[in-house]
Amino acid sequence: MSTHETDLPVGHQFEDAEQQLDAYSAGMWLFLVTEVLFFGGLFLAYIIYRTRYTEAFVAAHHELDWRLGGLNTLVLITSSLTMALAVRAAVIDRWKQVIGWMACTFVLAGCFMVVKYFEYSAKFEHHLFPGPNFQFHHPGIDSGEAQMFFNLYFAMTGLHGAHVLIGMITMIILAIRLYVMRNQRVDFIPVELAGLYWHFVDLVWIFLFPLFYLVGGN
Amino acid sequence: MSFEPAKPQTYLLTFAALIVLTIITVLAARVVLPKIPMGIMVLDLNIVLAMAIACVKASLVVLYFMHFKDMGQVSKVWASAGVFFLLVMFFLTLGDYENRHPEETKGWTESGVLHDRRP
Numbered sequence: 330m331s332t333h334e335t336d337l338p339v340g341h342q343f344e345d346a347e348q349q350l351d352a353y354s355a356g357m358w359l360f361l362v363t364e365v366l367f368f369g370g371l372f373l374a375y376i377i378y379r380t381r382y383t384e385a386f387v388a389a390h391h392e393l394d395w396r397l398g399g400l401n402t403l404v405l406i407t408s409s410l411t412m413a414l415a416v417r418a419a420v421i422d423r424w425k426q427v428i429g430w431m432a433c434t435f436v437l438a439g440c441f442m443v444v445k446y447f448e449y450s451a452k453f454e455h456h457l458f459p460g461p462n463f464q465f466h467h468p469g470i471d472s473g474e475a476q477m478f479f480n481l482y483f484a485m486t487g488l489h490g491a492h493v494l495i496g497m498i499t500m501i502i503l504a505i506r507l508y509v510m511r512n513q514r515v516d517f518i519p520v521e522l523a524g525l526y527w528h529f530v531d532l533v534w535i536f537l538f539p540l541f542y543l544v545g546g547n
Numbered sequence: 548m549s550f551e552p553a554k555p556q557t558y559l560l561t562f563a564a565l566i567v568l569t570i571i572t573v574l575a576a577r578v579v580l581p582k583i584p585m586g587i588m589v590l591d592l593n594i595v596l597a598m599a600i601a602c603v604k605a606s607l608v609v610l611y612f613m614h615f616k617d618m619g620q621v622s623k624v625w626a627s628a629g630v631f632f633l634l635v636m637f638f639l640t641l642g643d644y645e646n647r648h649p650e651e652t653k654g655w656t657e658s659g660v661l662h663d664r665r666p
Contacts, residue, residue, distance in 0.1 A: 351619030358622040362629035410562040420552040528612045539597035543576035
């Protein structure tokens with residue numbers, strides 16, 4: 330750990346800027362651990378049902394379009410890159426660049442949600458949303474088992490989508506804050522923490538994409 | 548996380564690697580790999596491969612986008628604890644499912660009647 334000379338504002342409860350940075354980072358990682366375990370429970374449910382209802386999961390996943398899922402994967406990975414560049418701009422104190430890169434991230438997140446909207450609408454139209462109107466007719470496949478695939482699909486991508494929306498709101502708030510404080514040396518930590526959150530959202534999708542859109546070798 | 552900005556090239560290389568690995572994931576799903584029955588479960592080698600690639604991608608995101616190596620010690624402990632406890636949850640639960648007696652391993656049908664799913 331090097332002791333860095335920095336002109337960042339330091340809270341009175343901290344020894345120096347470095348300790349402040351470590352404390353904020355540790356808090357954010359603690360939150361991310363709870364998120365990992367939150368999603369982890371759902372991933373565990375997915376593994377258990379998939380290993381037991383293998384044929385139904387293979388049949389049901391053909392209702393999802395892997396090209397749209399793949400497009401969304403590329404969109405989210407690109408948004409992670411733009412967010413990383415926003416954080417970099419914040420560290421070197423270029424507030425206009427930060428807002429620019431966050432705007433790119435915001436637009437990409439919006440693209441992700443628009444694709445998701447079209448995917449969800451198609452599932453609602455085809456009676457694939459779990460519930461009394463669920464219809465899945467496929468020879469030799471138990472409709473209840475296929476419904477479990479869509480239960481998990483909507484629960485996991487829905488929860489992930491909620492995280493994308495929260496990330497978008499966070500970016501708007503940070504952009505406004507940066508604009509209002511444009512004449513002072515601004516602490517880059519809020520942008521850094523939003524970046525960690527955004528990369529986590531990307532990370533969850535990295536696992537969701539093959540699990541739902543690319544169910545094994547067909 | 549540190550006061551030194553990372554090089555943009557690091558981010559661009561990470562981005563390129565993530566895109567290439569996404570394409571590999573899609574291509575790998577087109578190859579049919581064997582499904583190995585394990586007790587009441589079926590181990591699908593396709594998904595094992597897909598998850599292995601996803602783990603590599605996740606590591607790249609954590610190492611370079613979330614700059615793991617520049618993080619403070621406490622953050623590293625938290626991040627590692629997250630992975631550790633996730634694995635504990637997975638292995639204990641899956642071990643339990645794998646080792647139950649057949650009369651306990653029942654699934655639900657649409658009509659709500661319990662039936663044995665063991666082949």
